[in-house]
Amino acid sequence: MVTSNIFHCRKHSWPPEEYINRATLQLFDFDSAAPPETAWRRRLNSHANYLKEFSVTFREAIKMVSLGIRLWSYVREEASHGRKAPIDPFTRESCKPSASQGVPLGGMGSGCISRGFRGEFRQWQIVPGICEPSPVMANQFSIFISRDGGHKNYASVLAPGQHEGLGKAGDQGISSWGWNLSGQHSTYHALFPRAWTIYDGEPDPELKISCRQISPFIPHNYKDSSLPAAVFVYTLVNTGKERAKVSLLFTWANSIGGNSHLSGDHVNEPFIGKDGVGGVLLHHKQVIKP
Structure with missing residues (x-):
């Protein structure tokens, strides 16, 4: 947080x-x-402004040890299947949170x-x-x-x-x-x-x-x-x-x-609608991880 x-x-x-x-x-x-x-x-x-990370006290950390262990196990389990856990407090994001x-x-x-x-x-x-x-x-x-x-x-x-x-x-x-x-x-x-x-x-x-x-x-x-x-x-x-x-x-x-735009195999296709409005269809190939 x-x-x-x-x-x-x-x-x-x-x-x-x-x-x-x-x-x-x-x-x-x-x-x-x-x-x-x-x-x-x-x-x-x-x-x-870059936002400051939320910190916990030593007493709060002791109370959340069991939760932290369960969360750590879940993150490692997801990583073993090539997936990224939606909640991962153990990994720092490359983009710092900011009020932007x-x-x-x-x-x-x-x-x-x-x-x-x-x-x-x-x-x-x-x-x-x-x-x-x-x-x-x-x-x-x-x-x-x-x-x-x-x-x-x-x-x-x-x-x-x-x-x-x-x-x-x-x-x-x-x-x-x-x-x-x-x-x-x-x-x-x-x-x-x-x-x-x-x-x-x-x-x-x-x-x-x-x-x-x-x-x-x-x-x-x-x-x-x-x-x-x-x-x-x-x-x-x-x-x-x-x-x-x-x-x-x-x-x-x-x-x-x-960096999903660098993964390749994406296709862009121009189109013209019935009302004459033109545009571009972006076909994005996403790798589905089991």
Whole structure:
């Protein structure tokens, strides 16, 4: 277990005007792209506090000796069959627990992928009983902007580059992407089941960007509320005098968390629906361990 005093604060509200320019809020009012008055807010350049591990006293440890022995035997039994125990307090996770979470993706009881307030997709709970806390850094939104006939160009991943998942072994060159966002003028706003990320002049000072995230959570409708789905809606407002050509890119590894995208034999297949909407089907081959 982990503990932290990150939420121990006298201030119980985060007025949007303290995080976003009032003029920017008014620009997004027409498309419901502005965050609500009541929300949990963070700047993208703020760093998440690492959480302290829970400790027990000597007397508590003595009382739990029998439980510890039973748990140790269970962990070893699972390991002998090539499985990872859902509860394993004897092994340290490679990803330190931190207060970096945002609003999770997906419906109720359908598995979950959390998204950190800085834009990373983490806390993968697709396989029952198993949680992969580390972010998959290939899963990102990126933007490309061209102005003045191509003489003024901006390109960046829409997340700040100070991530613990960058520069590590196996990042497949992702650290060489254009992590040009400082996050100083970008903010995250959470009110379950929605979340808003506002880029107030980043990376282009004359372009305002709003990303809305929503998962199905419908009152008195448990069927649709359990859909394993999430929607991201982007609203862009050009405040410059010249036209801007903007492209959005979404990259997603064929993964269910951890290093599963490196296991091989996965297949990606393009499709076009009856209504003309196109997409990509990710066929993931998971090794089932008995």
